[in-house]
Amino acid sequence: MAKGPGFEKAAHPADAMEENYYQEHIKVYPAAVQGTVRKVKWAILIALLSIYYVMPFIRWDRGPGLPDQAVLADLPGRRFYFFFIEIWPQEVYYFTGLLITAAFTLFLMTSVAGRVWCGYLCWQTVWTDLFLAVERLIEGDRRERIKLDEGPIDGAYVAKKVMKWVAWLVIAVATGGAWVLYFSDAPTLVKNVFTGQAPFIAYLWIGILTFTTYFFAGYMREQTCIYVCPWPRIQAAMTDEFALNVTYRNDRGEPRASVKEAKKLKAAGQPAGDCVDCYQCVAVCPTGTDIRLGSQLSCIQCGLCIDACTSIMTKLGRETGLIAYDTPVNFDRRREGLAPVYKIVRPRTILYAVLIVAVTGFMAYTFLSRGNAGVNVLHDRNPLYVQNSDGSVRNGYTIRLLNRVGHERHFILAVEGVPQGARLEVVGIDHNVDGNPVIHVGPDRTREVRAAVIVPGAELKGRSSDVVFRITEQGGRETATAKDFFKAP
Ligand code: SF4
Ligand code: SF4
Known part of the structure; x- marks a missing residue:
């Protein structure tokens, strides 16, 4: 395929592979x-x-x-x-959502315009x-x-x-x-x-x-x-026959002939295509691909050969678009003399678009509805409960409070779903006048505390139950809750 100065060096890399898979690297000079x-x-x-x-x-x-x-x-x-x-x-699940959205966006781009990611982004x-x-x-x-x-x-x-x-x-x-x-x-x-x-x-x-x-x-x-x-x-699995790809319209370009030869051929009643075999499309290609050989793995769909061929066609006064974005289905239709069809909106692209909207919508909703306070609770694993000498039962918890704002806040901690007479104690924390622990959390910080729920034996009736820990900002309205359980013997 060598033609003109430098083409002996800029041969298609795939040609080298045909001869020997491990052939030395052929340098490309775009x-x-x-x-x-x-x-x-x-x-x-x-x-x-x-x-x-x-x-x-x-x-x-x-x-x-x-x-x-x-x-x-x-x-x-x-x-x-x-x-x-x-x-x-x-x-971190927001990052997971972001990665899922990025993947679907890549799938959508590919099904609309092939390797547009590779060629441009x-x-x-x-x-x-x-x-x-x-x-x-x-x-x-x-x-x-x-x-x-x-x-x-x-x-x-x-x-x-x-x-x-x-x-x-x-x-x-x-x-x-x-x-x-x-x-x-x-x-x-x-x-x-x-x-x-x-x-x-x-x-x-x-x-x-x-x-x-x-x-x-x-x-x-x-x-x-x-x-x-x-x-x-x-x-290749994301694309189909309606995806736009950089395409050499060979029905128009073949048989190739120089301007002089084309004139002669036409005068003799022979067919002559628009491709003048100038190799400019190969010369500008950053991967050394000859797009005229059809769709290839080495073509990153950068579209630079479109510019090269457009300038040649313009110089020759011929219609541009010999190399252009087109679809495999139109490639076949043109050969059959049918008008091209373009279908960007089709089940595959609709599905990807719906998935992108659903994932981003869900992430936006959870982000906008998240509070500036939070609480996480972890029940002690061993022992699950302790029976005291007075018959009461004690469960231990590790509680982490979150304060997402830039100033210190005080949260009142309470437990719900426990029988009457139950007590909530937090190690090293003062209680307010109502007997509830008040926990100070620094600006943009979390704070971990150890807590215990103690239920008198007479109130237990031998049952374990679900409980809810609630934090309420002192003097404010923001609350956050976390579910856990109380284990009885
Ligand atoms: S730039 Fe156009 S005319 Fe020149 S070889 Fe490529 S396809 Fe043919
Ligand atoms: S689009 Fe054209 S210039 Fe770009 S890689 Fe493919 S063949 Fe080469």
């Missing part, structure tokens, strides 16, 4: 391209990288004593902050695109890079390579550095990292992510998508 898809990809790249690098520096006032970083995974404080959202360790694609842009800036476009790699190792070669490696290293360090900023106060950590006062774990993570960024975006590139990533294999 050419620069301009067009609508490229503009969209630049916009997405800038937006995603800006969010990633800038987010840790955004401040969000949560009141005194609380971190003011908008997005923070505060591991020592056991909190996750996302702007006005604060997640406690016992609420995946971090491997985004960072590889960034590394390629830097490479192009320093070493030049496709032809210059091929020439440089095939030429002598002289001063210019070394200077360009060193400049590129240093630039890549700076991006890789910034990537690893930005990651750790999500786990500590960003401005303080930046200062500490540069003055050598940051904790060892911060340097370790910066080192690990610097290596992975450099290795995957600088060296591995398309090999990650073709050989390492499991998603191309899995996503």
Whole structure:
């Protein structure tokens, strides 16, 4: 398939596999391209990288004593902050919900537009695109890079390579550095990292992510998508014949012929397709794929070949869309001379959309209806009860109270569902005038106490029962409850 300078190097990686599964890596030299898809990809790249690098520096006032970083995974404080959202360790199910929503969103995207995640949003694609842009800036476009790699190792070669490696290293360090900023106060950590006062774990993570960024975006590139990533294999199950994919319309493009040949063929009454076999679609492809060979695992659906072919068709004054987003069903319909059909709304996409709405709706409901106070109760396992010498029965509990607001609160603890005459005692806690324990809980804190419920023997009647522990804010209206049980002999 070699054609034109550099194509002997940029052969389809899959061709190598046909000859020998373990054939050495064939380097891909993607050419620069301009067009609508490229503009969209630049916009997405800038937006995603800006969010990633800038987010840790955004401040969000949560009141005194609380971190003011908008997005923070505060591991020592056991909190996750996302702007006005604060997640406690016992609420990790929100992350589960988030992961489920992300999975369904990925399924929906795939059933609508194939590997759109791979082509536009995946971090491997985004960072590889960034590394390629830097490479192009320093070493030049496709032809210059091929020439440089095939030429002598002289001063210019070394200077360009060193400049590129240093630039890549700076991006890789910034990537690893930005990651750790999500786990500590960003401005303080930046200062500490540069003055050598940051904790060892911060340097370790910066080192690990610097290596992975450099290795995957600088060296591995398309090999990650073709050989390492499991998603191309899995996503085949999510797609169907109505999913939009980057498609070469071979009914229009074949038989390929140069402009001159096409003229001759047409003059002789022979058919000639619109594809002029210029190989521009292959030259711009970041994975070295020839889309004209049909749907392939190596195609990450980035759409850059659409831009390349559109510019060729425009130059030749031919209709654009020889390579475009289209569906397998239309591929067949066009061959049969039928009009194309597009069905984005179909049972599969409706199901995914309904699941996304259901999961996010449920999470939003539970989040908005959660209180600022909470109580958890754990009954003693051993012994389950103690019979006192006066015949009364005592059950022990560990009770944890939560105060989610930024000031100290006092909670009155009471137990319901116990017989008349039962007493609630909390170790080391004063009782109010009504005889109920009043527990102080610090701002944005939890407090654990040991409690006992004692029921006089005459009231027991030999039965165990369910009980409810209720906390009520002193002078306030907020209450929270937790169910448990009282065990009798
Ligand atoms: S860019 Fe278009 S015309 Fe050129 S080889 Fe590819 S499909 Fe054919
Ligand atoms: S074939 Fe086209 S869509 Fe597929 S990876 Fe290459 S440039 Fe992107």
